[in-house]
Amino acid sequence: MKRKVLVIYTGGTIGMEKNYETGSLQAFDFENIFSKIPEMKLIECEVSVYPFKNPLDSSDMGPNEWKIIANHIGENYDHYDGFLILHGTDTMSYTASALSFMLKNLRKPVILTGSQLPIGDLRTDAKENLLTSLYYASLYENDEAVIQEVAIYFEYKLLRGNRTLKYSAEFFDAYRSPNYPVLGQSGVHLNIEKDFLHRPKSGAKFEVDDHVSQNVLFWRIFPGMHLEHIAEIPDMKVLILQVFGSGTIFSTEKTRKTLELLRKRGTEIVVVSQCISGGISFGKYSNSNIFREIGAISGHDITAESAITKAMHLLDNPKYKESFPELLVRDLCGEITEKFEI
Structure with a gap:
């Protein structure tokens, strides 16, 4: 049985392509992502795409957008096995942290990723980040999700979302989790450090709590x-x-x-x-x-x-x-x- 993953595209560099006439970056229609990355069809999971109507630079992401994402996951929680959020890099750690508190007793993977270079760039890191994130978002063992928390995948590393910070604006290895171990690394094999994974309390029911105070x-x-x-x-x-x-x-x-x-x-x-x-x-x-x-x-x-x-x-x-x-x-x-x- 193929696992179902919902991809939520919010904006950011990963959804950009260069207009070679102007030299500027512009957003492309993310519902056509399969034409940009045909390899997605080879992954053993069914992928659905939910793009923001108006894709946002990550500097425009805030409490209202966190609520939209959290509630959309809540509304679709029973219909998908995992969730992948494509996000700009500058505020990804804020969104990952906020979602970790809003999505209480999470028992399915919620992975955030993005890229430092646009998906159409010859040297882009977008394809690897996206494809491997899909693997992690659909990874199950004995009918149970391996990842049951909000995580960031970037440049071969899977990190706990609420432990991350953006470390570099230049290098592909853009994120660090300085006070918590890496949850997993991708190489020839997808490695998972199961001892470091978070698990909700036994019997606790999943719910969305989107309360945010800005004081x-x-x-x-x-x-x-x-x-x-x-x-x-x-x-x-x-x-x-x-x-x-x-x-x-x-x-x-x-x-x-x-x-x-x-x-x-x-x-x-x-x-x-x-x-x-x-x-x-x-x-x-x-x-x-x-x-x-x-x-x-x-x-x-x-x-x-x-x-x-x-x-x-x-x-x-x-x-x-x-x-x-x-x-x-x-x-x-x-x-x-x-x-x-x-």
């Missing part, structure tokens, strides 16, 4: 900045503060007063690291003690992309009974190491 602000500190300007921003319920190293910030009195003021107003402060790997450890250095004193939340080893989308999903979400701080540090779908130590 979340991300702020990266830098030497010499005036942090007190943050307190002037209205309607901010969560501040994700990206700090130095394992959790340090400048120890000025203005900094302390600003952070204390925000907490008195009820703003939740989530602390994440500017470092690509490793994470936050309050108390390791004295300049991190302020966060413990004011009741800030340690983001541990979560990525900035995942912290932002997780906070947006959790904030004021009526489906959760626990408090925001409790849920932020809890591992919901493989995005954070609960017992993190440096």
Whole structure:
């Protein structure tokens, strides 16, 4: 029996081709993808295509588009064995992270991929990314999906979506998962590291929860900045503060007063690291003690992309009974190491 995979095309470089008269890139009709990649017909799965009516550059992808994708998967969940989302590279990690929280108790593969070069380019990485992603999206053993989470496949590597970040704007190997192992690699064989795969709780039913709050602000500190300007921003319920190293910030009195003021107003402060790997450890250095004193939340080893989308999903979400701080540090779908130590 052939597995059925739904391809959702949102836009991005993978759906572009060069107009050789103008030299510019332009979108092509993605429903004609089989004419661009005839090899797709050789894969042992049935492929259906759902293209966005107006394909988007990934910089235009946001909460509304995350909801569209999540709900379309929900509506078609029982009709397909796997889902492949074709997406621009710049914000793919944000979308993958957001979907991992929206698609609760997922038991089927949701793979995101894209490319650095257009599909019609002679040196394109689009064909390999697309074809291998289809294999992973249709991979089953004993009538059970091997991948049961949201993942990104790019340049021979399968990565947990909510652990990824875009590492390079130039190289084909564009993504990294610095704080979690690779889920699989493609070579002569498709390898899967089964010990690292996420599994939902036994008996938990799949559902789509597309709640998103946009009262979340991300702020990266830098030497010499005036942090007190943050307190002037209205309607901010969560501040994700990206700090130095394992959790340090400048120890000025203005900094302390600003952070204390925000907490008195009820703003939740989530602390994440500017470092690509490793994470936050309050108390390791004295300049991190302020966060413990004011009741800030340690983001541990979560990525900035995942912290932002997780906070947006959790904030004021009526489906959760626990408090925001409790849920932020809890591992919901493989995005954070609960017992993190440096």
